[in-house]
Amino acid sequence: MNGPEADRVVLVTGGAGGIGSAVCRRLADHRTTLAVADRDVESAREIALEVRSAGGRAEPFGCDLSRPEEVEALVACVVERFGALHGLCTVAGSIRRGDITELTPADWRATFEDNLDSVFLTCRAAIPQLAKEGGGSIVTIASGWGLRAGRRAAAYCAAKAGVVMLTQAMALDHASAGIRANCVAPGDVRTSMLEREAHQLGRPVAEFYEEAADRPLGRVGEPREIADAVSFLLGEKSSFVTGAVLTVDGGGTL
Template sequence: MNAQLEGKVAIVTGGASGIGRATALLFAQEGARVVVADIDGPGAEATAAQIDAVRPGAALAVRADVSSPDDCRRVVESATGTFGGLHVLFNNAGIIRRTTALDLDVEEWDRVMAVNVRSVFLMCKYAVPAMTEGGSIVNTGSGWGLKGGGNALSYCASKAAVVNMTRALAIDHARAGIRVNSVNPGDTDTPMLRDEARQLGEDWTAFASDAADRPMGRAGTPEEIARAVLFLAGDASSYVTGSALVVDGGGLA
């Protein structure tokens, strides 16, 4: 154990799968006690169980809809009540709808904004007062939060909002010792990426080949994104705040 987060308490939203699960596992490996929050309760339990198998008592699963103020408050209270504090928040929960404006229902637009944007606001609203010793907040943006993409209007808009909300949060809370940054992955081999292929009606093999069309010649892995999140969460990035870290194998370059 390198123990970069020894003694820290962390919340990971969207921790049931993909980047969230990989990050929760890495945080625990690095010494943190982790609250795994996800609307997929059994998935959150599975992640917590994987942590507990190695470090008994180091994880707590909470089923939560992070677009709900009550659920977000409950997640933070679970962290402080069970583990006695809060030092790291990884706002990772997110969804995608692969459509243009013409094909997007208003209800779908609202749901994407609720899960991808409103959740970041709500979790920060309740987490910041609990970070009495300072802390680090990492928000999951996207390469498509920094440039446009096709057939993904609501997702692009939501992730751009996350990136700039991150900057505003960083300004507001720096004097309290709280750093706020965004990690911006490119295509990463997660269940969400596979769902994108399904939404577009594309063969997964062909879709994966398109995702690999970048200088490094492949899509990312959840573990690679998790290591970037760990950097932003820990003391190695102690003078980094308001940053948008791109982790995409050179795609934006």
């Protein structure tokens, strides 16, 4: 990423969710201009307003990341609005719990659309714009389950493993354009998505959280802790880091 970090423009997809909104709040500390993109545009507006109220700079954008034409239009709109694009963080994702006999083909396709196809489409649209600026930084959000399998999460594990490999392939392919691509792999994080998992499995939320905390650090993660890792990988302090997978999971994959 060329130039001072205070002048950068960063697109965050899934910017209204638990981790996405934390990323936006964290990046606002550096006076980054944020494009907060989410399928739920009203929630994106709320996050953008929160950032602006705290003295940051942010604008909301609505986008269905499963639609290639909408993703292309999103990136074009961000560049038209702000004049450039220097960074991208792909947070948007979802989970459908089940082994392969429990998942329907529609579940499988939707999980890949939300978690892997969305990353492909957004990065595909963003990379030419990053290259125009002499380079930039991409941070994708995978999962500890993209590195080690978990029970009754077959589609999610497969899709997140794809995110890891896609990120490393982009790091190889686009380094010559000055583009770095890195991946953050969270463990269980205190978000509404984790609560939805409990409901999908028919488990009491409190019991599910207690089980999720069974890891060396003895707790689940907080969205701000994932955002700290994203901020590092997007910024100049990680200027010699590309193709890395930063596991932020309290030791859950050990």
